[in-house]
Amino acid sequence: MNCNLKKLKSLLVLMLVLAFSISGCASRLTAAGPLVSRLENGKTSVGEVVNYKYSGSVRGNVGFLDKTPMCAKVIEKVRVAKKEPRGFSIILAEIVVFGLGFYDMTRTRAVVEDSKITVPLAKFESSETVLCGEKRPAANEDIVIFVRPAIVGGDKPKSYIRQASTDENGVIDFNKLFPGETRILNLNVWLASDESRAVSFQFKPGL
Incomplete structure (x- = not known):
């Protein structure tokens, strides 16, 4: 009985040592990884008037024709560089076996966000239009x-x-x-x- 108890204690100690030894591995692997950059769409704004949206109504056979200005949607192109999350298999093992992976997951996400660098490149008018003024006759x-x-x-x-x-x-x-x-x-x-x-x-x- 004492022998089994000693084995159980030794196993628990070994598991705790193993848990703390791999805890935080994913966040450390992510922090050590390179920045990965890609082009993304950034903020949008309104450009020049390109056409009008027409609408109308009729009262007593008298038609009323209205128009509303439509402007080009301007999109800013940006280059976003940030760390790629790494070691999620380790996080999964931590969660399943030790229950300590949630903290590592939070730290990994924080590392990714802290590493993020956004560089504006250029603005261009898209083919999409947006309402940009009041309706008028x-x-x-x-x-x-x-x-x-x-x-x-x-x-x-x-x-x-x-x-x-x-x-x-x-x-x-x-x-x-x-x-x-x-x-x-x-x-x-x-x-x-x-x-x-x-x-x-x-x-x-x-x-």
Whole structure:
């Protein structure tokens, strides 16, 4: 019995010695390792206006065309150098066998963060755009309207094109543009300048 107890004590002492001998190995290996650098995207900012986002509404067959400026999203390219975490297999053994690996894991992460060096390189405009101003009337815009009359009684009328312009308040009076029209008209409005689609309206006679 005494012999078994001595063996057990010796085993416990050996385990404790082994635990403390490997404790902190991962953080020390990480600290001794080289810095590894890579290119990353840093902070973003707003560049110049590149186009406009168009929207609209209609009240009583009077259309209101608005536009909101869209700016290029500027991304800063940076070089980030930091230590690579090492020795996670040791940390796992510490946790499973001795339960001491959590401290080593925390220290390893701290070593990585403390070693981090960020060097700004350059800024460039991405293809992505972001809203960068207040919505305002799309004043004096030349527009092209693709007109699709509603189907009535199985008769499918032909679609046609109509050109127009908004006034200084971004307004289009469809009653003046389609005098005497008795059909419902589905209107797709395009900008004459670049043929980009702006917004859709619906004309309802009698409003």
